[in-house]
Amino acid sequence: MNVSNTRTGMPDSWADAAPVLIAVAAGREPADLVIRDGRWVNVQSREIIDRHDLAIVRGRFAYCGPDATHAIGPDTVVIDAGGRFMVPGLCDSHMHIESGMLTVSRFVEAVVPHGTTSMFVDPHEIANVLGIDGVRLVHDEALIQPINVFVQMPSCAPSAPGLETTGKEITPEDVAEAMTWPNIIGLGEMMNFPGVINCDHKMLAEMAATQRAGKTVGGHYASRDLGPAFHAYAAGGPADDHEGTREIDAVSRARQGMRAMLRLGSAWYDVEAQITAVTRLGLDPRNFTLCTDDCHSGTLVHDGHMDRVLRHAIGCGCPPLVALQMATINTATHFGLEREIGSIAPGRRADVVLTGDLESFPVETVISRGQVLSDVAGLVDEVKDGAKDPFPLRFSWPRESRNTVRIGRKLTPADFEVASPPGAMAARVRVIGVVENQAPTKAMEMDLRASPEGLLDADPGRDISHVAVVERHRASGRVENGFVSGFGYRGRCALASTVAHDSHHIVAAGTCRTSMAGAVNRLAEAGGGIALFRDGTELAFVHLPVAGLMSDSPAPEVAGQAQRLVDAMAECGCTMNNAFMQHSLMALVVIPELRISDLGLVDSVGFAFTDLIASDGAGEGGRFES
């Protein structure tokens, strides 16, 4: 049987497929696939239309109407929807694949059973490591997926020029080039909002290149100031924003002609506070979309993806059809794709989710471009038999993308030593204070006694650990040291990671220099990942060989490794919620208050380097009781 629902890769364009679409709709040629007796969730008209059929050919809808009998031929696969809802495949309007620590293919494999058939991904992390070449790799891997993965060209690498170095930089010329690629849908989130407001010529050039290409400038206005600064940002061109956290944020963005992207990630809970703009204030919902931004593999495996966001939005009081519009057609319209995805209508890519209930939203069958990718309901014989692999195309990440952890030499415990000021018995040091469930850190000052060898050591009793950034892109051998408080590490342990936003050097933190050196060296040998060492030996390890950020193992495997890491961290005394995120953000110098980059300790309020030693000698107040 030669049916096109076994095809993968991009479908024919509507223009190319039109003669066949017309012929199927008119009854002159048979469809590849017909779905019968479903409840058509029509997000265009915001209606549910009972007892309708869909006919699909060449990966696109040819006929959506009351009776597709005329489109059924001897080789047509027929699915009886049995009165289930036929919903457009769900769209994630903004996200970073790297947050799942998975390659594009593995991420897609994980989200398909959750009904996601379109994602708008900003490979910002890989851009920091591999530059435009890394973006191209993501772009190319995205193109061969059986669902729609549209790529946004990252805008801000480095995030903080002058305060950090990256593996590679993204230039306005890179952006202009990327806009010519077939699968680039726009510019990734413009995080440098002070730059936009102050007319930074590089940021404006990137946005202009995007607008001139007729594409969408992604926004990121992470500020509570809705005065002229916000208006200036909106005037600069960003067309959406997912950083809002309050109802007024969502309202303001819609009023300014931007789309408010409401976010529910693994650690972001921004839907509930903002969706009241629609449910309470009654704003037109067309300018609201749903997104995840960042999802861990564990979330994907255990909780879901866009189905989770949808259920949550409905749980917040949003009518199901309105929430579905936010997860389908609104996103399609935003990116200029409403004639391509986001609705069940003739000519569009045939992306359908079958579900028995619109509120609890059990995802039963998932069809993308006319191909059955997931079928929990067991409606389709072929998938039930397991005879076909819906993901036949494999992407091979090249050697240079697997060889990105270059520290130049084997590190020793001495690399993590911090000398006391000459002759001082103690010193007051600046300490990064991580706060549970908050992205900003506190800029603390704490007193440390000098050891007999003249070193300033971690002090687990007062929850003071070492922290270090090891330059890993240029093999410079540079190590920057500091101190951190808040993780609660006990004993002699250290955690090191090549996921270290945004420039993704190695960030290590721990109570023991031997374990720090051990963990960092392990990452260098393995080509990336996260390593927890105790007493100099490995306790847990997550292997992320692609750019030091991603694994090409299946999501459950990566989620399992990550869970073992979390468990082991707890054994070492770190029970903070989402501690690894705090770890990986210690180098994120664009967020207040104190951070550490590969160039030194950074005052991320004043955007300047600062000294680790605040003053010689211990401060007042007798902080050495222990």
Added chain:
Amino acid sequence: MNVSNTRTGMPDSWADAAPVLIAVAAGREPADLVIRDGRWVNVQSREIIDRHDLAIVRGRFAYCGPDATHAIGPDTVVIDAGGRFMVPGLCDSHMHIESGMLTVSRFVEAVVPHGTTSMFVDPHEIANVLGIDGVRLVHDEALIQPINVFVQMPSCAPSAPGLETTGKEITPEDVAEAMTWPNIIGLGEMMNFPGVINCDHKMLAEMAATQRAGKTVGGHYASRDLGPAFHAYAAGGPADDHEGTREIDAVSRARQGMRAMLRLGSAWYDVEAQITAVTRLGLDPRNFTLCTDDCHSGTLVHDGHMDRVLRHAIGCGCPPLVALQMATINTATHFGLEREIGSIAPGRRADVVLTGDLESFPVETVISRGQVLSDVAGLVDEVKDGAKDPFPLRFSWPRESRNTVRIGRKLTPADFEVASPPGAMAARVRVIGVVENQAPTKAMEMDLRASPEGLLDADPGRDISHVAVVERHRASGRVENGFVSGFGYRGRCALASTVAHDSHHIVAAGTCRTSMAGAVNRLAEAGGGIALFRDGTELAFVHLPVAGLMSDSPAPEVAGQAQRLVDAMAECGCTMNNAFMQHSLMALVVIPELRISDLGLVDSVGFAFTDLIASDGAGEGGRFES
């Protein structure tokens, strides 16, 4: 004073203007124009926001917020809106300029006081006369207007290949070329719906060229059949339709992912029956737009344009904010222009209408691209003083466009003679039966006695007139003769017109061959228009020198000429409502039942030529009582 609200022509792109927009919003540079204390009609969020200000620079909105004081410099023009509503400039989603018998500039001049600042025009008529060159002239004239006139490339010239000849033809290659022009927004209405349904390769090639250019295929499905034929048409690619007349038509189009364009033209009244899809059934209004399709100059002068449609929609029970969305942002989104027009938001072209009431909608001040074009309210000193011409750019239609009426020779009464079959005393002839207020004609058969000279003559007593099509594009000298009933002409008169849909030869109808020859010759001398002759002399004349379709005189002048023509037609016995439209449609061979083209009498049900003489000798039933 050097303020940019005196500029004309296209504004800087958002990308080019961004640095200044940002600087104005941030308060670093002054705006050109600030509107204070208005009620912001926010069609994005569907809200009215009181006491807000707008700051405009370089023809675009820079700031839309509660207080634009920081954007006011010494040279900023400040308008006190005095609590008036600030509404986005109105958008006409589909229309033909030629229906106003005015050039683009004269049409624009007429509609600006009615609040229209964007029009999507399909120069289908001029394409039939001048081909792609005529479309380019409209395109170029559109580009220099002070409002936004986007051009759709006509798709169907000729409308009925083989049954008529046109001045020029439009080919798929023409369409592909036009898609590269800066001001082409899509393909004009695809009227050949049987061609689409049957996969006519030329029609499909035109739609494919449009889709590949990322532009919008206009639809025209003038049929009540909503079965597979309709679905096949939708599968072919047309993205909108303005031919719906019933609620179910509007519903069906929205469900199929098309936009339902609700039409109120001079003679079209299709809003009331269809807008219930929103007001009664509660469909999401986003896929509904308002349009005029065809407006006579008299309508523009006396009744209005998009303001008239808006008032009508509100009068039909549509909430004003929803009706306004249909006349602004919905249209912008449809054509991929929502970041350019259709809302009051940063970066968009500064098109604003000030009005004191959203229901009666008096248009007080009209601003397009930051330039005050009309100011009935007298809010702006400069316009009040009449010191500036808001329409300074003039378009000169070239000589070849004014020399399109070529009949090859001077016609004589003999050209309109119809010979009786040899030896017959009478004949049964096929007669075009025009019906008041209906586009279709009736295919009648009537008996005519032969004159002593062997000719079949008009018979005013039985309301039978001569009708003729005179080939006027190629100077072939061809004249096709027939008979028509329904106009009620008495005495010895004839009306001739170079407006003769769709191929725009000369259509003449009358009771007297001498007057027919006189009227036709008059049009040939004048280069086009409409002439009414009685007893061989001119009774009324509308001069349409541009392509024989349009005048470059002001709208009131053309409307006055047209009114005098209507009055004169009544003097000649023709009191049918909208009689000139019936006259001009007699050659429209795509509409049932009987028509006449430059190639002969056409059975426009069977799409074939038919004989004028149905049978020799008079039929039964004694129809010669007179």
